[in-house]
Amino acid sequence: xxxxxxxxxxxxxxxxxxxxxxxxxxQLYSVNQDMGDVEASLQKVADAGYNVVETLGSPECFGLxxxxxxxLCDSKGIKIVSTHTAIGMDPNDEEGVMNKWRAxxxxxxTMGAKYCVIPGFGLGSNLEELQGVCDYFNKVGKLAKExxxxxxxxxxxxxxxxxxGQVIWEYMIEHTDPECVFFQMxxxxxxxxxxxxxxxxxxxxxxxxxxxxxDEMVIGDSGExxxxxxxxxxxxxxxxxxxxxxxxxxxxxxxxREDRLARMWDGVAKSAAYLDAASFVK
Numbered sequence: 651x652x653x654x655x656x657x658x659x660x661x662x663x664x665x666x667x668x669x670x671x672x673x674x675x676x677q678l679y680s681v682n683q684d685m686g687d688v689e690a691s692l693q694k695v696a697d698a699g700y701n702v703v704e705t706l707g708s709p710e711c712f713g714l715x716x717x718x719x720x721x722l723c724d725s726k727g728i729k730i731v732s733t734h735t736a737i738g739m740d741p742n743d744e745e746g747v748m749n750k751w752r753a754x755x756x757x758x759x760t761m762g763a764k765y766c767v768i769p770g771f772g773l774g775s776n777l778e779e780l781q782g783v784c785d786y787f788n789k790v791g792k793l794a795k796e797x798x799x800x801x802x803x804x805x806x807x808x809x810x811x812x813x814x815g816q817v818i819w820e821y822m823i824e825h826t827d828p829e830c831v832f833f834q835m836x837x838x839x840x841x842x843x844x845x846x847x848x849x850x851x852x853x854x855x856x857x858x859x860x861x862x863x864x865d866e867m868v869i870g871d872s873g874e875x876x877x878x879x880x881x882x883x884x885x886x887x888x889x890x891x892x893x894x895x896x897x898x899x900x901x902x903x904x905x906x907r908e909d910r911l912a913r914m915w916d917g918v919a920k921s922a923a924y925l926d927a928a929s930f931v932k
Contacts, residue, residue, distance in 0.1 A: 675702035675893035699922030709757025716757035732765035755797035791830030810843030838864035869921040
């Protein structure tokens, strides 16, 4: 009996001490061209090694109501952390615009998300127009907080251009309310914009709360981005939410859709495997 008890306790300890799976996220834009069968594709996402997703749109995702989409994700062991969506300004119908945002936020609340990220926006041609965008983001971000959400903005490379003597992205960070607006840094586009992601993580440690982990295609293959330094600084800042984003791979002329989609799924699986194996990813 004593031997059996010892064995049981040993097994319980072994099971309880098993390492917790890493949270590895995927922006579903990465597989957007093969989401016709949403349930089957979410299963492929899970099989590829992802347990977190950032989706597209709200309150519907890939044609499904928020509650139905969440139920499918739950069934695959996938948590919804965020979405990418945008609603343009309309000075002639401000209340109508805010009602559209309310519907978005209500859907995200149903999905259990933390963030709503604007994936790009017309930023104007001068600082006065850019300030108007910042003011709009502050207003939308204040509304998001009422739903328990944070509003973010995702960069591409053009936000690192200079407008009237100011780097656009820096101006946006410095002229939005930190209580209402955060920034999701795409490390690939930041690098392509001639900037160092680590330096920005050091400069704005409280404003960059989420990362898009991205490379030419498969994470780590180009050797151009220091992912280890990026992750270490991001964790040091007290944040941990990230998602992989992969552009649709470009293949030889005449490549079949089936071959292109196969390379797409292969790429996202290899990126998950790279991050899962990386000692610097928690």
